Amino acid sequence: MNIQTVKGFRDFVGKEAQKRVKIKEIIKEQFELYGFEPAETPTIEFKEFVQSDNPNDEAVRDIFKLEDRGKRKLALRYEFTFQLKRLAKNQKLPYKRYQIGYNFRDEPIRKGRTRQFIQCDADVVGSSTKDEAECLKLGKNIFERLNTPVKIYVNNRRLMNEILVSEKIEEKNRNQVIRELDKLDKLSKKEVADNLKKFNAEKLLKIFEQSEKEFEKYNFYKEIMELKKICKTYGFKIEFKPFLARGLSYYNGIVFEIWSKELDVSLCGGGSYLVGDIQSTGITFGLEPIYLLSKIEGDRIKVQIISIGQDDESIQLAENLRKKGISVNLLLDKSIGKAMDYANSKGIEKVIFVGKEEIAKKKFRVKDMKTGKEEFLSESNVLKV
């Protein structure tokens, strides 16, 4: 029997899994601090609904397709946003929800890009510029807590469009032109210029490479200014990047990306779009690239209790510690040498011995595994560990 994982899918155990949980916790905490409430949605939806955002898009090719016994045409969700159409019904606006979970794409894999991946989304249905600033701020907070230095880039799709119109780029070519401009990060100017020639749009290069001041003459630049102003009040800086597009997706206003300062990787993106006809904004974190980049470590088990023939008392003590919210691993039937070895390999901070000696003294021997120091503590002091 083949027990290999399927292409693009993998297991995470031990420290890897702990690290991922830790990152999710940090993200969840910030989402909640900014007033987002959780939601859960089905992983499987009607295929029609999943692809509804881009009905004629090639992205359809990336959807995992399924069929149930009732021959329904189904698909695994490949993002969260389209489900907002359903969630936001009958919600008092602004409706702010977050969701952390798996999405699936049947697409080529590479480092940091698997076919099952965790996305962490926070969206505001019924949003204003203030919400765009808040999304960016909570993003900034998250990367600070992850010890990952980042840069925040913003642009506005309306501004981009305004420029294309004023430069008389034919409407049928605009999407393709935007796509080419978006590659300015990856390709050389020459390559982008060559690609733009097809659309008679090389002149755009000069415009998009002007200093920021030159953009002030455009009407929609004022949306960038407004966002910058609010961000300043929140105490952080953003950087205007006029050719940032974020694909051809449904964005209709501000778009942004958060990039690692150390490596050339996009860690987070988002922008404003419509849910039905309600202006909305959202931010999405890809767990996989963040996991690869962040050096943060997951939480370890805090305490290990070793029973030396005193199982009842050990169980009592373990439960009392757990009531205090301290994680406890209890070992009853291992030899002490083995138990110490176990604590050591799991990186457990403290070991508590429960034996005859301790019961007689009414004090527990507590050992710090890092320093090797031991001390006798009464139960009430042990609980403060």
Place this chain on the structure above:
RNA sequence: GUGAAUGUAGUUUAGUGGCAGAACGUCCGGUUGUGGUCCGGAUAGCCCGAGUUCGAUUCUCGGCUUUCACCCCA
């Protein structure tokens, strides 16, 4: 989806057309009131299928995995 490279114990890897070796890990013991060191022992592997061959882990072809590039990227 296209093209290239890749695949040997759980992990990192050595090697060969004729018995596949190591390190780390794991398990057992030295050590039933003390871990990280040390010593002894054990465990487990040639991605899958077909072909060539007396014999294939090795060569050929196909599939799959992983990596890189292209395409695309919520």
